[in-house]
Amino acid sequence: MESPSKTYQPTSTPFDVDAIRRDFPILERKVLGKPLVYLDNAATTQKPSAVIQSITDYYTQINSNVHRGVHHLSEEATNAYEGAREKVRQFLNAGSVEEIIFTKGTTGGINLVASAWGRKHLKAGDEVLVSGMEHHSNIVPWQMICSEKGAHLKVIPINQQGELDMDQYTSLLNERTRLVALVHISNALGSINPVRRMIEMAHRKDIPVLIDGAQAAPHLAIDVRDLDCDFYAFSGHKMYGPTGIGGLFVKKAWLEKMDPYQGGGEMIKSVTFEKTVYHDLPHRFEAGTPNIAGAIGLGAAIDYLRAIGYDSILAYESDLQAYASEKIGSIPGVRLIGTAHDKAGVVSFVVEQVHPLDLGTMLNAAGIAIRTGHHCAQPVMDFYRIPGTARASLGIYNTRAEIDHLAETTRETIKLLS
Amino acid sequence: MNSTKVAENSIQAAQDSIIEDFELLEDWTEKYKYIIELGQVSPGLPEALKTPDIKIKGCQSNVWLHTELKDGKIVFSGDSDAMITKGLINLLINVLSDREPREILEGDLYFIDRIGMKQHLSPTRANGLASMIKQMKIYALAYKTKLENAN
CATH class of the missing domain: 3.90.1150.10 (Aspartate Aminotransferase, domain 1)
Incomplete structure (x- = not known):
């Protein structure tokens, strides 16, 4: 085999x-x-044979649940799944696999941050700054958590060309701003935002930045260490990989300051009726049996793009x-x-x-x-x-x-x- | 109807004629060009009549359907800001307009399926077309009730 x-x-x-x-x-x-x-x-990409084959191989050769059994198949499946995580790490140039969480896609990743980070760090009167060219998936999760916490959503305006107004951005960053959530490439306009510069500007005021990379992942090499972003979310299916799988990069320092937002299997170390001890990073953010085939397919898509x-x-x-x-x-x-x-x-x-x-x-x-x-x-x-x-x-x-x-x-x- | 022969001017005859026209059209580009022509020759509705209360819900484009009763028959007219939609309304009007409410209610609309439109339209668009037909039948029912109560 x-x-x-x-x-x-x-x-x-x-x-x-x-x-x-x-x-x-x-x-x-x-x-x-x-x-x-x-x-x-921009809605979804087609899949190369290599991706399709990787999924078929998984189901015909090694299908098994991960991180569980001592049996051989489970070990192979775990290796393939964690191997895919390593591929995502390389793809984003993240420092550690602990910083890579598998999600359902960009929307899943943003919602995870809105819940796991937002619930802990947002309070009444705080501001979350988004741009005027965001996809609904980088607006609605913030509206939801803002309304829960009494925080406010602020918007960086765009100009007629479809570029962000950087002067407005500068003045919108203030002592109330708790997070900037920004799209890397606009799905409606194609504009590439100067995210590196914008992250640097936010960091000068100690404001973390989330980047929605759904449209960037298929077109640009992404380097989360060079960007120095705090969160980076992307989808597999928009970069020639399968649907239902995506990746979320979370800077290590933040991971430790976030609580799991979904409970269940896979994310725990021990459970009694009195107390649950969460699993190590990043597994505590991946409750339930993950999309193993999807992760492997995403890994194959990454291999494919890197080879080109x-x-x-x-x-x-x-x-x-x-x-x-x-x-x-x-x-x-x-x-x-x-x-x-x-x-x-x-x-x-x-x-x-x-x-x-x-x-x-x-x-x-x-x-x-x-x-x-x-x-x-x-x-x-x-x-x-x-x-x-x-x-x-x-x-x-x-x-x-x-x-x-x-x-x-x-x-x-x-x-x-x- | 006593005979199995298709009665002239019946809903069936109107549909069969449309099916015949579409059989001559080679591919979907040709079919849509024909539907666009139907939209372009349709008089549509004057702006003043395009009010929110006659707008049909569930369409991707704006669709207005106007009705009036003339000699016991319902006369439909309609309009849309999308030309293909306007052409489709025109097709429905060709089949269902100027008929008694009972005839419209009992009418079995098979032409949409037979010209391949049912399979071809995306679910959202098929729903839009279904909404138009439903609305025409609702009008027919309303007029039928009104006429019966008047008698």
Whole structure:
């Protein structure tokens, strides 16, 4: 039997997009009789064979519960699961595996911090600072804990380009600010926020910072030690891994100042009816049987991306991003939403006189998958006074030819509807 | 209806004619182009009639459905800010408008399934279409009751 912790390599050599496409079986399928053009990567990415195979291998070879039995399978499963944690540690360049908590995804990670950290450290009158371009999952958990504690949510405004107003940020950081919760890359606009600088500014006032890295993980190399962030949450499924698994980095110093927020198996050392002693870090934050297959799949996705290399990915995607912005932005009647200087992965736009639903439907009929709507970022749509946008979001397997197809179909649809 | 032959001007005949039209359309791009055309030729509703009380809930776009009773028959007219939705309303109006309430209530709408629309629409959009049909039937029931009470 092959070792369960084997490293999955892409069958391609970097950066050959045709070879990369062959790693993703779903890209061979047709939708509605047309070849699939998948441009909804910010919602979720497709999975390479290496990830799919790792999950199959787990269930066909070593399926067993972790951290429990002395039997051989349980040991193999535990090694594979903890091996995946080590891969996440390397992926984020965290100092220790103790700082890596497996979660259901970014939302799960943020909720964990809001509960386990927020419940202990927030009090009435405190402020939690978020930005005007947050996904609902980095707004609602803070609203919930703020309302419980009598704390207040404050918002860093954005400008027309979709960049954060840094002057406002400076003045919003005050003695009441207890936490900054900030998105690394906006899912609705694609703006890359200057998080490193913003973390440094917050730290000068001893304010910890949480980064929502859901959209950054597939596009940028992340280094939590270089960023010096206190919390970093990301999702597996947006970076070519499985759904239902994600990672949360918590700086060691904070881990020890957080109480577990869910009780159950896996997270305890001993239980009597009088007293429970919690397990060591990070297990005390992972109550219940974890998503073992998901963690292993995430590990395989990390191997896959690291083998291609983030430098190559960034170079390829930046070029495609610029090409797509130019192609879509130059269509008469199209207005790009989000024109930040630093952008990744997303081309969001509105078309005068064309309802996003009509555009989405016509693109779908042509085999093109994009997302239309508010992208779970309603405050962003309110800021631009629009109900929603059409959003094409890019991944490593997208090509210029696909962008051409999108642009052409968009042009035809506009012609048809005006 | 005594004969098994499809009566002219019946709900069945109207649906069969739509099914025939759609059979000529090769793919979904063509089908939607046709639906867009139906939306574009539809008169829609004057702005003054697009009030919140005639808006249909459960649609991804704004949809308004207006009704009036003429010689014991319900005349539907509708509008939407999305052209494909407007075309779909027009299809429903072609089938159900200008009929007696009883006929609308008893009408079996099979054309949506037969033109492939039922399988094709995403669940949210299919729900929107279902909401439109439901609303048309609710109006029919209301008018039927009103007419019966008047007699």
